[in-house]
Amino acid sequence: MSRRPLVIAHDYLTQRGGAEKVVLALTRGFPDAPVQTTLYAPADTYPEFADVEVRTTGLNRWRWLRHHHRFALPLLARSVSRTTIDADVTLVSSSAWAHGFRTTGRKIVYCYSPARWLYQPERYLGKRPALAQRALLRLLGPGLRRWDRRQARGADAYIAISGAVQQRIRDAYGIEAEVVHAPHSYSASGEQQRPGGLPGSLAEGGFALCISRLLPYKNVDAVVDAFRELGRPLVVVGSGPEEASLRARASGDITFLQRLSDAEMRWLYARCDAVIAASYEDFGLTPIEAAVFGKPAVALRWGGFLDTIVEGVTGTYFDEPTPAAIAPAVRQSGSRAWDADAIRAHAETFSEATFLRRISGVIARVTGSAPGSAGAGPSGGLR
Structure with missing residues (x-):
């Protein structure tokens, strides 16, 4: 398979959340870019991903893990470390794992937070975590923190979703990250439908x-x-x-x-x-x-x-x-x-156009020229 100008990487596409909405915004800004992830469960995430070229790691063969991704925790670092993305630029959307993909070109990480369960385990697991959860983190935590910091420091640029995350990246990795706020994806003029099950x-x-x-x-x-x-x-x-x-x-x-x-x-x-x-x-x-x-x-x-x-x-x-x-x-x-x-x-002030323009600006600074600018049409220019 030939080298791609840009690939988007994400932890896993197994749920519907704000991070997955950001990935969709990136696919709209860079429509020719495939998405590399570990696990993909189409029924559990946003249906718009059906129109995107999604690549997965070998873990995706295990159907049970696709629907219960938290049980894949002991396997994810190894899985992403053994996967190479061949692209001029890999634009990583990550809160735990995707920054660990091996890359042949530049790597830019858009970070929602350094892994909460590694650096904020009490807050992530709650007041009464299960004994198995505590034991697993005690066993895997030190090695995964070393792996996590090593992968983070291998990136060419880090972008933080907020000021709070910018400080967290500084504390965890010693990296100075630029803040680019995530966009909203709603229009008040869009179709509305009353949810079933609402009283x-x-x-x-x-x-x-x-x-x-x-x-x-x-x-x-x-x-x-x-x-x-x-x-x-x-x-x-x-x-x-x-x-x-x-x-x-x-x-x-x-x-x-x-x-x-x-x-x-x-x-x-x-x-x-x-x-x-x-x-x-x-x-x-x-x-x-x-x-x-x-x-x-x-x-x-x-x-x-x-x-x-x-x-x-x-x-x-x-x-x-x-x-x-x-x-x-x-x-x-x-x-x-x-x-x-x-x-x-x-x-x-949190529009998708503003978000994509700022992401394109980071790519341009890292590479010297954006490899498929956000909002680009067939000519490849910014709209």
């Missing part, structure tokens, strides 16, 4: 919206407990290992949905009162997506949310992920008259 009482709106993978560090349990105490409707969109425990503690005013289409998500954003986010987030994409529809955010004063929310203009903060802190912030947001136009204007 009829919410057909006209009047609910808060929490969009998150159901993992311990996302703190969805604190949001659920806060709304159980408030007695207000909450719609939670997402899936993950915490789902059963969250459903068990939820009141009747709390609805759980998952695997929604963009049209269904637009319907929810357009009708919610606000989005709620209590997670330790590296960037905080949900408040920007809500802002496209003129809706405010109520979020934890931490990490990436500091980059994406203008306090008092596009949202309000709470200072710790506890029901006692979340509930009054929700009440405060509900009592305020928000300026929807100002919120929408803020969202425009």
